[in-house]
Amino acid sequence: MASKGISFLNGKVKNGIVYLSWYKTTPLFECNEQDEFSEFSVYRKCADDFAFGSDYEEFFCGMLPESSDLIYCGPVECSNKRKYLFHDKQVEIGKVYAYFVKSRTMPAVGPVPLKIRDPEVWWSYETLKSRLLQLQQDYPAIVNLQTCGRTVEGREIFSLKVGAGATVLGLAGAMHPGEAGPELIISALEQVLHESPATLKNSAIAVIPSINLDIRERLAQGNPWYLRKNSAGVDLNRNFPVNWEDIGQGYGLSTDDPDSATYRGAFPASEPEVKAVMKFFADSKPAVIFSFHALAGICDIPAIGAGNVDQSDSEFYERSKRFVKAYGTGLHPELKPDDSWLAFAGSGGSLLCWAWHELRIPAFDLELSMSIAPEALQKCRIDHTDCDLLKEYSIRHSRAIINILNLYNGKR
Numbered sequence: 001m002a003s004k005g006i007s008f009l010n011g012k013v014k015n016g017i018v019y020l021s022w023y024k025t026t027p028l029f030e031c032n033e034q035d036e037f038s039e040f041s042v043y044r045k046c047a048d049d050f051a052f053g054s055d056y057e058e059f060f061c062g063m064l065p066e067s068s069d070l071i072y073c074g075p076v077e078c079s080n081k082r083k084y085l086f087h088d089k090q091v092e093i094g095k096v097y098a099y100f101v102k103s104r105t106m107p108a109v110g111p112v113p114l115k116i117r118d119p120e121v122w123w124s125y126e127t128l129k130s131r132l133l134q135l136q137q138d139y140p141a142i143v144n145l146q147t148c149g150r151t152v153e154g155r156e157i158f159s160l161k162v163g164a165g166a167t168v169l170g171l172a173g174a175m176h177p178g179e180a181g182p183e184l185i186i187s188a189l190e191q192v193l194h195e196s197p198a199t200l201k202n203s204a205i206a207v208i209p210s211i212n213l214d215i216r217e218r219l220a221q222g223n224p225w226y227l228r229k230n231s232a233g234v235d236l237n238r239n240f241p242v243n244w245e246d247i248g249q250g251y252g253l254s255t256d257d258p259d260s261a262t263y264r265g266a267f268p269a270s271e272p273e274v275k276a277v278m279k280f281f282a283d284s285k286p287a288v289i290f291s292f293h294a295l296a297g298i299c300d301i302p303a304i305g306a307g308n309v310d311q312s313d314s315e316f317y318e319r320s321k322r323f324v325k326a327y328g329t330g331l332h333p334e335l336k337p338d339d340s341w342l343a344f345a346g347s348g349g350s351l352l353c354w355a356w357h358e359l360r361i362p363a364f365d366l367e368l369s370m371s372i373a374p375e376a377l378q379k380c381r382i383d384h385t386d387c388d389l390l391k392e393y394s395i396r397h398s399r400a401i402i403n404i405l406n407l408y409n410g411k412r
């Protein structure tokens with residue numbers, strides 16, 4: 001006899017509604033047990049003390065249904081004589097919940113932890129695709145939407161060329177899925193297309209709005225904690241085939257350790273997402289790339305450049321300074337340009353290293369600094385980015401994009 005009535009309990013959030021599914025266990029399905037499944041109890045616990053960025057999966061391990069709320073008791077419709085589906089609409093955006101399900105007499109199963117994220121702030125794959133198609137439909141002459149590869153799980157990686165001229169600027173989003181990307185990039189591009197279409201007559205932007213799409217989808221569907229690697233367990237920003245052999249120890253994590261959040265992968269460019277990024281930027285040849293990072297939703301100055309470039313390479317430093325000054329003054333027209341806007345970090349296997357060594361173009365990770373945006377930073381790092389903050393930052397980034405395009409004034 002089985003010790004539990006339920007197996008494969010699973011949960012997903014879609015458009016602010018929680019969908020739970022579970023199955024009868026194999027022994028009870030095989031002996032055609034009916035009574036045990038004539039009714040189910042669904043319990044829900046609010047995990048108000050869960051902290052994004054510091055709490056992870058283990059926060060929920062061993063959690064028991066005691067002191068949780070019984071939100072449903074009764075029959076649940078069955079498909080294929082084995083699978084049950086239940087949905088919960090009475091949830092609040094921004095909250096984290098743990099769900100448990102119990103058949104009539106056997107112990108409860110769970111928890112299934114879920115965070116209800118605002119679907120306007122964390123786009124699903126479906127939303128991303130429809131926003132991109134809309135953009136192409138609105139500006140058919142200058143927006144060219146394509147696919148530059150597929151993820152480990154087989155999702156199409158979308159790429160865009162926006163503009164009629166030579167490619168000046170490259171943008172990359174969600175290399176790390178729990179960080180900034182498509183929502184900010186696409187909203188900023190919409191702004192540029194709407195307000196300054198003339199800038200794009202003689203120049204163009206090459207864009208991969210979301211690289212780590214598999215894990216991004218997991219976050220959009222309610223995974224509560226920060227995620228960084230792809231679905232094969234590799235940190236994509238340590239997998240590029242330049243200085244990959246240099247083992248990094250940043251954050252107290254070792255890039256050759258498969259358990260660590262910065263694992264570089266089994267060999268250079270092992271990941272299909274990295275191959276797609278390399279091919280796309282090698283083909284489109286922008287003059288500079290900005291890659292969007294920082295926890296949960298928005299990013300800003302400082303821009304981090306490749307730190308392992310030969311110190312005597314003044315060309316690299318001069319170009320880096322010029323690009324970061326232009327981008328930074330677009331983000332912050334209210335501030336005086338400052339040397340602290342540009343910093344360098346030397347992670348082997350990063351997009352930054354690869355872009356300079358292979359394409360001879362500077363690339364930067366955009367992060368967030370306490371001195372630039374304290375309130376935004378606070379909201380963002382605990383996964384409380386909201387529509388207003390996203391809107392404010394998409395306007396800031398649209399100005400920054402225009403500044404970079406204007407550096408070339410149609411000449412490339």
Ligand SMILES: [Zn+2]
Nearest residue numbers: 176179293294
């Ligand atoms: Zn990052």
